[in-house]
Amino acid sequence: MIWETVRLAIQAIFRNALRSILTVLGIVIGVAAVIAMVTVGQGSSDQVTADVEKLGTNVLMVLPGAGRMGPGNNSVSAALEMRDIKALIDQLSSVRTAAPYNQTTLNAVYGTEDTRTSVAGTDARYLDVVDWPVVLGRSFLPTEENSGRAVCIIGETVRQELFGNTNPVGETVRLKNVACDVIGLLEAKGASSFGTDQDDIVLMPIKAFQRRVTGSTDISMIYVAASESVSTDRAVVDIEMLMRERRRIGDGEEDDFNVRDMKQLASMLTGITNVLTGLLSAVAAVSLLVGGIGIMNIMLVSVTERTREIGIRLAVGATANQVLLQFLVEAIVLSMIGGIVGILLGLGLAAVAANIMVIPFSPNPAIVAIAFLFSAAVGVIFGYFPARRAARMDPIEALRHQ
Amino acid sequence: MADDTPVIDLRDVTKIYGHGEAEVRAMDGVNLTVAPGEFVALMGPSGSGKSTAMNMIGCLDSPTSGDYLFNGVHVGALDQTQRALLRRNYLGFVFQGFNLLARTSALDNVELPLIYKGLPAAERREQALDALDKVGLKGREHHDPSELSGGQQQRVAIARALVGDPQLILADEPTGNLDTKRSLEIMELLDKLNADEKITIVMVTHEEDMAAFAHRVIWMVDGRVERSGSHDEVFNHERRGS
Ligand SMILES: Nc1ncnc2c1ncn2[C@@H]1O[C@H](COP(=O)(O)OP(=O)(O)OP(=O)(O)O)[C@@H](O)[C@H]1O
Ligand SMILES: [Mg+2]
Numbered sequence: 001m002i003w004e005t006v007r008l009a010i011q012a013i014f015r016n017a018l019r020s021i022l023t024v025l026g027i028v029i030g031v032a033a034v035i036a037m038v039t040v041g042q043g044s045s046d047q048v049t050a051d052v053e054k055l056g057t058n059v060l061m062v063l064p065g066a067g068r069m070g071p072g073n074n075s076v077s078a079a080l081e082m083r084d085i086k087a088l089i090d091q092l093s094s095v096r097t098a099a100p101y102n103q104t105t106l107n108a109v110y111g112t113e114d115t116r117t118s119v120a121g122t123d124a125r126y127l128d129v130v131d132w133p134v135v136l137g138r139s140f141l142p143t144e145e146n147s148g149r150a151v152c153i154i155g156e157t158v159r160q161e162l163f164g165n166t167n168p169v170g171e172t173v174r175l176k177n178v179a180c181d182v183i184g185l186l187e188a189k190g191a192s193s194f195g196t197d198q199d200d201i202v203l204m205p206i207k208a209f210q211r212r213v214t215g216s217t218d219i220s221m222i223y224v225a226a227s228e229s230v231s232t233d234r235a236v237v238d239i240e241m242l243m244r245e246r247r248r249i250g251d252g253e254e255d256d257f258n259v260r261d262m263k264q265l266a267s268m269l270t271g272i273t274n275v276l277t278g279l280l281s282a283v284a285a286v287s288l289l290v291g292g293i294g295i296m297n298i299m300l301v302s303v304t305e306r307t308r309e310i311g312i313r314l315a316v317g318a319t320a321n322q323v324l325l326q327f328l329v330e331a332i333v334l335s336m337i338g339g340i341v342g343i344l345l346g347l348g349l350a351a352v353a354a355n356i357m358v359i360p361f362s363p364n365p366a367i368v369a370i371a372f373l374f375s376a377a378v379g380v381i382f383g384y385f386p387a388r389r390a391a392r393m394d395p396i397e398a399l400r401h402q
Numbered sequence: 403m404a405d406d407t408p409v410i411d412l413r414d415v416t417k418i419y420g421h422g423e424a425e426v427r428a429m430d431g432v433n434l435t436v437a438p439g440e441f442v443a444l445m446g447p448s449g450s451g452k453s454t455a456m457n458m459i460g461c462l463d464s465p466t467s468g469d470y471l472f473n474g475v476h477v478g479a480l481d482q483t484q485r486a487l488l489r490r491n492y493l494g495f496v497f498q499g500f501n502l503l504a505r506t507s508a509l510d511n512v513e514l515p516l517i518y519k520g521l522p523a524a525e526r527r528e529q530a531l532d533a534l535d536k537v538g539l540k541g542r543e544h545h546d547p548s549e550l551s552g553g554q555q556q557r558v559a560i561a562r563a564l565v566g567d568p569q570l571i572l573a574d575e576p577t578g579n580l581d582t583k584r585s586l587e588i589m590e591l592l593d594k595l596n597a598d599e600k601i602t603i604v605m606v607t608h609e610e611d612m613a614a615f616a617h618r619v620i621w622m623v624d625g626r627v628e629r630s631g632s633h634d635e636v637f638n639h640e641r642r643g644s
Contacts, residue, residue: 004517015505312501315462316515316562317490319483395462399501 002329005322009330013337016302023298024338026291027378031339031371033284035346036353038367041277043350043359045270050360051192052266058096058232059129061260062088062222062239077256079218082206084246092242094227094235099126100206101221104213108158108202109174115161119175119202121209122223127186129225137169137184140205144183148207153184155199175202178212191358232261291338292378299331299386310390311398324391331383332376339375343368407474409570409602410436410459415468417454417625428454430625431468436604438569441596443613443633444606446622452606453574455622459604460493460572461485473569490518494563494601498575500555502547508534508558509543515566533561537591553584560591564601571595573605577612589615610637 013020062084064077080100088098102121107114124140127133134153144151152173159168168182180202189198210217226235236259243257303310313323347363354361417429428451436442444452457463458470461477470477472488480488494515495501502511512530521529534543537557547555556576563571573592577585593615595601605616610633613619619636621629629636 004523008517308501309503312503313514313518314486315460315489315495315501316518317486317493317566318518319486321483322518396457399462399497 005325005329006333008326009333012330013334019298019302020334020337023295023302024291024334024341026294027288027335027338027375028291028342028345030284030288030291031342031375032346032349033287034281035343035368035371036349037277037280037284039347039350039361039363040353040357040359041273041280042362042364043354044357045273045277046362047359048266048269048273052262057263058226058228058235059262060224060226060232060235060239061262062224062243063258063260064220064256065258066254066256078247079220080222080257081217081219084219084243085222087242087246088222088224088239092235092238094230094238096225096227097125097128098222098224099123099129100219101126101223102206102209102214102219103221106175106202106213108154108162110162110171113162115158117155117158117161117200117202119204119209119213121204121206121213123206126203126223129223132189133187134184135187136167137182139184145205145207148205148211150178150180150208150212151183151205152180153186153203154182155186155201156188157197157199158202159185173202175204176213178208180204232263236261288374288378292335292382295331295335295338295378296382296385299327299383300389303327303386303390306390307393307398307401310393311395311401314393314395315399320391323393324387327387327390328380328383331387332379335375335379335383336372339372342375343371346371406437408435408471409438409440409473410434410604411471411474412455412458413469413471415455415458415465415470417451417458417463418466427625429458429465432622432625432627434620434627434630436602438602439596439600440618441593441603441616442605443616443619444604444622445608445613445619445636446628450622451625452622454625456572456574456604456606459570460495461488490515490566492569494566494568494571496556496559496563496571496573496576498578500547500552500559500579502555502558502562504548505546507544507546508539508550508561511547511558512561512565515562519566529565530561533565534558536564536595537561551584552580553587556580556584556588557591560588560595564595564599568601570602570604573603575606575608577607577609582611585609585612 062080064079066077082100085098085100088095099122104119105116106119108117108119123145127139137153139153140151152175154168154173162168162173163171168185171182172179173182174180186199186201186203192198204213206219224235224239226232239259240255244255247256249255310323350363351361412432412434415429415432416427419426419428430451432455444455446452454463458465461472461480464478472492477485477488503514509527509530512533513526516526516529531543534540537560539554539557539561542550542554547558550558571592576592577588580588589612592603592605596603605612607613614633616633618630619633620627621636621640629639
């Protein structure tokens with residue numbers, strides 16, 4: 001009997017296709033919105049996690065300045081030095097390697113082409129810390145690092161801007177007034193989870209950068225790779241102790257430097273993404289509710305429109321419960337169809353969005369299942385009232401209805 | 403059931419619509435019995451309470467006062483669901499306006515009562531095809547009502563009334579929307595069902611020619627049964643009276 005009822009419901013739904021489409025539009029849009037939001041949100045979370053993993057979860061950054069992140073931090077504190085890097089590597093077993101990193105933005109010029117790009121002073125160890133291979137040419141040689149010779153390794157975006165698809169190695173680019181020989185090309189990385197293009201970069205040896213570009217021997221940041229064998233938390237503690245000692249910070253005093261863990265940064269970013277996803281999904285869920293009210297509305301109209309049909313059914317021996325069940329099943333089947341269409345539409349939208357945003361397409365089966373059940377529940381809740389109205393009709397009145 | 407138990411037994415049935423000034427006595431102390439196998443025509447001027455009586459007999463309505471016994475069972479004591487079951491198992495309806503489901507094939511229309519009986523699909527189909535055959539609509543099973551003539555639509559409605567193997571068919575002005583030729587065909591069909599299948603028939607009609615098919619004519623005026631007897635008795639009296 002229940003299959004019969006479902007079959008009848010499907011028949012009734014297709015007998016009036018246009019009305020059915022209008023009825024479920026709200027559900028379709030609501031479900032599609034929720035699914036698309038959650039899937040895109042999940043995708044960008046996954047992207048952040050993947051980025052951090054690519055960067056290495058054991059990567060730490062040491063920066064001068066008080067411990068807190070963010071604004072209101074204007075205390076002047078001593079810069080970092082090359083000797084700090086040597087000390088970190090030599091004295092701490094929890095530090096595998098470390099590299100300086102100073103950054104600025106400059107115009108890079110090659111022939112008639114020019115592009116504004118990030119220029120960083122560092123050394124070969126940086127590529128080790130962040131695990132970034134050179135795909136054409138080579139990395140810095142110790143002699144180049146020590147002599148202060150102007151050589152550089154460029155990112156894929158800079159190559160495209162200045163050289164197109166040709167081999168840049170051996171060419172000379174001008175950075176400010178410095179003629180710089182290109183010795184290598186970095187592997188393309190794409191956009192970071194912060195949205196910046198990581199390939200829009202020129203790396204120089206730190207010494208050359210200090211002398212020719214900034215004219216100061218300060219180090220503004222140290223990248224540290226923690227040893228594989230220890231936890232990053234342990235490495236953070238070790239680095240903090242050593243740096244306090246080196247910078248002669250007394251026992252009750254606050255740090256005048258800051259050790260950042262990429263994992264913290266990642267979880268902060270994922271946190272923001274999750275909150276945003278949650279908020280948008282809540283808005284979308286409200287639209288599902290509105291969709292449910294839409295179903296009720298049109299089911300009520302449908303019940304009125306089909307008064308005569310209900311009268312006929314009652315006259316040929318349908319019980320009130322059978323009529324109730326029929327309309328209820330119709331509402332449920334209708335909203336489940338809406339749910340399925342919405343899920344497919346939502347996944348489609350998410351796939352397109354993921355493609356455009358260059359993030360992974362991460363459909364979540366649990367959310368899909370919940371959306372489906374929710375749409376069925378909407379059918380039950382908002383289909384009940386119209387169905388009850390149908391079941392309570394007086395057969396004589398119903399038969400007389402025009 | 404004993405043979406002498408009437409199918410229909412209305413005892414002093416009154417039906418009042420509205421209150422006070424607007425009160426209408428659609429049925430006013432109607433006493434009426436119909437024996438199994440009878441073919442009865444219910445006649446009378448417009449507003450005399452024929453349709454009200456049919457609804458009462460069809461267990462679609464309940465009396466304001468008085469009793470209705472169907473096969474000796476007090477219908478007043480049945481709840482809504484039991485009445486639906488009674489309609490399903492013992493009654494068939496034929497209406498003036500055919501009352502077929504639109505955009506639904508003749509076959510599906512005829513199957514409708516069997517769906518509520520819970521018959522499996524194959525059996526439903528077989529019985530519905532059989533009923534359509536009986537009313538002479540073989541080959542029209544898959545036509546929509548909109549693709550059928552009035553006479554054919556009424557045949558579908560009769561097939562639907564017939565398919566559940568009812569004891570009683572109630573037809574309220576079954577030929578009211580048809581021309582004389584089609585009307586006579588429908589009457590012949592009803593007459594045949596009454597004769598061959600032993601189905602009791604109560605029919606409302608305004609036309610003497612149609613009433614002539616019935617064994618007995620009941621003449622209602624103002625909610626009361628004024629006369630009951632053979633076609634000739636009732637109409638000779640009417641003619642003398644007018
Ligand atoms: N639901 C109702 N509410 C109020 N009055 C009603 C209702 N149904 C019928 N009546 C009244 O009851 C009386 C009998 O109506 P009924 O429909 O039984 O007449 P009828 O003999 O079938 O007439 P007709 O030949 O025109 O079909 C009429 O006066 C009608 O107006
Ligand atoms: Mg009438």
